[in-house]
Amino acid sequence: MDLSYYPGCTLKTQAKGLEDATIASMAILGINMVEIQRWNCCGAAYSLADDDLAHHLAPVRNLIRVSEQGANKVGTLCSFCYNTLKRANLLMQKDGEKRKTLNDFMEEEMDYNGEVEVVHILEVLRDEIGWGNIEEKVKVPLRGMRIAPYYGCTLLRPQEVAIDEVERPTILHRLIETIGAEAVDFPFATECCGSFQIVSNPDSVTQRAWDILSLALRREAEALVLTCPLCYFNLGQRQKILVRRHSDFKGIPIFYFSQLLALSLQLDPQVCHFELSYGDPLLLLKGKKLVP
Amino acid sequence: MRIEISSQRLQSDFVKKVEEISGQSLLSCNQCGKCSAGCPMSFAMDFLPNQIIRLAQLGLEGDVATSKTVWLCASCLICTIRCPRGVDLGRVMEALRLITLRKNIDYMEASKISADTLSELPQIALVGGFRKHTA
Numbered sequence: 001m002d003l004s005y006y007p008g009c010t011l012k013t014q015a016k017g018l019e020d021a022t023i024a025s026m027a028i029l030g031i032n033m034v035e036i037q038r039w040n041c042c043g044a045a046y047s048l049a050d051d052d053l054a055h056h057l058a059p060v061r062n063l064i065r066v067s068e069q070g071a072n073k074v075g076t077l078c079s080f081c082y083n084t085l086k087r088a089n090l091l092m093q094k095d096g097e098k099r100k101t102l103n104d105f106m107e108e109e110m111d112y113n114g115e116v117e118v119v120h121i122l123e124v125l126r127d128e129i130g131w132g133n134i135e136e137k138v139k140v141p142l143r144g145m146r147i148a149p150y151y152g153c154t155l156l157r158p159q160e161v162a163i164d165e166v167e168r169p170t171i172l173h174r175l176i177e178t179i180g181a182e183a184v185d186f187p188f189a190t191e192c193c194g195s196f197q198i199v200s201n202p203d204s205v206t207q208r209a210w211d212i213l214s215l216a217l218r219r220e221a222e223a224l225v226l227t228c229p230l231c232y233f234n235l236g237q238r239q240k241i242l243v244r245r246h247s248d249f250k251g252i253p254i255f256y257f258s259q260l261l262a263l264s265l266q267l268d269p270q271v272c273h274f275e276l277s278y279g280d281p282l283l284l285l286k287g288k289k290l291v292p
Numbered sequence: 293m294r295i296e297i298s299s300q301r302l303q304s305d306f307v308k309k310v311e312e313i314s315g316q317s318l319l320s321c322n323q324c325g326k327c328s329a330g331c332p333m334s335f336a337m338d339f340l341p342n343q344i345i346r347l348a349q350l351g352l353e354g355d356v357a358t359s360k361t362v363w364l365c366a367s368c369l370i371c372t373i374r375c376p377r378g379v380d381l382g383r384v385m386e387a388l389r390l391i392t393l394r395k396n397i398d399y400m401e402a403s404k405i406s407a408d409t410l411s412e413l414p415q416i417a418l419v420g421g422f423r424k425h426t427a
Contacts, residue, residue, distance in 0.1 A: 009415040044419035045367065048386035050315040055423070080416045157369035158382075166373055192332045192368030199413065199421030200400040201364060204336045229414050237412070 003124065004071035005033040006062055008081035009041055015229035015256070017273035018077055022121055022258035024271040028137055029129050033075065036065050042084040045196065053101055059088035060102055064109050066116045073117040075124055077258075079228035083154035086118040086161040120155060122171050122227065122257065123163050131178045139266040141180025145288055147260070148184040148221035149173050150212070152231045153192050166190075172225060175257055179264035184221040188212040193234040209238035210245075213252055222284060223253045225260060232256065236278030253281035263290050295347070295355055306353040306391075313387035318349045320377045327371035327381050337361040341371055341381060348388065362388045363399050363425065393427040400425040 003026070011019040023033050039062050047055035062085060066074045076082040092099050093114030103111045125134060149172030156162045156169060164171045169190065173183040193212060194205030213235060216224055226232060236254045243249055259272040269291045274282055285291045311318060321342070328340035339347065339361045347355050356362070362385050371381040392399070400421065410418070 009419075014414045041415070041419060043423070044416045045423040047423075048367065048380075048383045049313050049390055050383075051313055052390075078416065080420070153366075153368040153370075157373055158380075159373055190370075192366050192370070194333070195366040195368065196417050196420030196424060197333070197364065197366050198417050199405065200425050201336070204333060204364060207335065208332060230416050230420070233414050233417065 001030060002032050002034050004066050004069065004074045005035050006039055006042075006066070006074050006076050006081060006085065007035060008039075008076070008078045010078055010080075010229040014233065014276060015078065017259055017271075017276055018227075018229060018232075018256040020271040020273060021256065021262040021267070022077055024267050025258055025261045025265055026121070026124075028265050028267070029125075029134060031124065031129070034071075036062070036069055036071075036074065038065055042081040044080050044084065046084045046087045053098060053105075056088050056091060056098075056102060057106065059084045060092060060112060061106070061109065063089055063092070063114075063116045063118070064106075064112050067112060068110060072115060073119060075119055075121050077121050077227070079120075079152055079154040080230065082118070082120045082163075083161060087158075089114050089116065089118050090160060120163050120227070122155070122175070125175065126171055131174055134175075134178050134261075138179055138264045140264050140290065142260060142264055142288070142290065143180050145181040145284075146184050146220055146222045147176050147181050147255075148186050148216040148219065148224050149176060149189055150216075150224045150226040150231060150235070151190045152226060152228045153190075153195070155227060156190055172227075172257060175261070176225060179261055181260070184216065184219050186216050186219045186221065188215050193231045195230060195234070198230075198234055205234050206238045206241050209235050210242055213239070213242070214246075214249070217249075217252055221252065223255055223281070225255050225257050227257055233278075239279055251279045253277070253279055253284050255281060295352065297350060297352070303351040303353050306351045307348065309391060310348050310384065310387045313390055314380070314383040316379055316384050316387075318345065318379075318384070320379050321345045321349065321375075322377060324376060326374050326376060330370045330374055332368060332370065333364045333366055336364050341365070341385075344388070345379070345381070345384060348384065353391075356388055357392055365389075367424065389424065396427050398426045402426065
């Protein structure tokens with residue numbers, strides 16, 4: 001089955017591992033991800049101002065691309081892209097006045113009324129493929145690996161775009177268990193990593209990273225698994241500072257969900273692009289005999 | 293911190309502006325503090341989120357403008373989903389940032405970001421940061 005797919009900017013650079021590992025895994029699971037043509041940046045941050053429509057143009061144009069290329073559903077991987085596309089789509093469905101203004105402004109485009117369904121690939125894994133079918137395809141169960149699922153913000157908030165229970169999500173837990181590993185619950189799983197504050201207030205993100213990672217470690221997690229390239233950066237790259245600052249902190253590997261899925265499906269580890277990791281995730285994987 | 297409240301300092305046009313941009317009713321907030329209890333950035337703020345809402349309710353534009361709080365908000369929306377009064381604090385914080393940014397006052401200077409940092413940061417961080425912190 002073909003699934004129209006919107007990658008977004010970061011998946012073509014730092015988060016190449018998220019993209020390639022997902023496309024390869026989905027192919028094994030029977031879904032051919034087809035990148036939409038002529039996509040543009042999603043805008044990254046959904047505009048929260050009532051009088052600011054200009055910043056909705058970027059995500060809506062992407063939805064128009066999907067629609068004019070004949071699809072009625074688009075899959076996303078980056079949590080930021082998921083959020084902006086999903087929210088802009090809801091706006092186009094529900095707010096007639098703003099929809100008209102936006103459509104009138106984009107004179108060269110077809111009129112768009114929110115016809116496309118925006119989903120995150122995790123939802124496709126859960127709702128369309130199903131945990132049972134994934135389990136059947138697992139060749140290398142990640143036995144004995146203790147992984148803390150980290151959801152972050154934009155897959156869950158606001159309520160109307162949540163892919164799961166907002167305060168107590170389980171979708172990543174279920175994926176971790178499906179690929180044979182143990183999901184480690186910890187209280188910071190849905191708390192923000194500091195997000196774009198890494199640009200202006202990096203010290204506050206260092207503090208967030210410490211709070212989140214040190215608690216996962218206290219629960220004896222061996223790794224964190226997540227979906228968002230910005231969480232991946234903030235929780236990974238900040239570890240360089242944390243290792244210097246806290247003598248007992250040795251670091252903890254961060255994985256995209258699809259990197260671990262790909263390994264469990266016995267795909268070539270090259271699709272995971274571990275060379276783009278912060279720290280050394282291979283050390284843990286070699287110890288578990290998951291990579292040669 | 294003590295704040296002087298007098299009729300000269302209260303600016304009702306400020307309240308109106310915040311409500312217009314955010315689409316939220318400031319007086320719906322009854323100061324329960326749930327937003328501040330859950331805020332992941334509160335450790336770095338000078339005023340807690342509920343205190344910022346209080347200042348905004350009173351029309352104390354100057355005190356909001358000199359506070360660090362709205363610039364530390366990461367729009368994670370924990371406050372938005374938890375507010376028992378249905379106030380979308382994420383939108384109020386955005387309106388408060390925009391009132392400053394629309395005077396062409398940036399919170400961050402793009403030219404001061406080092407080349408190393410620029411090449412290292414994911415695009416979503418940069419675009420998100422510029423969107424929230426520059427005019």
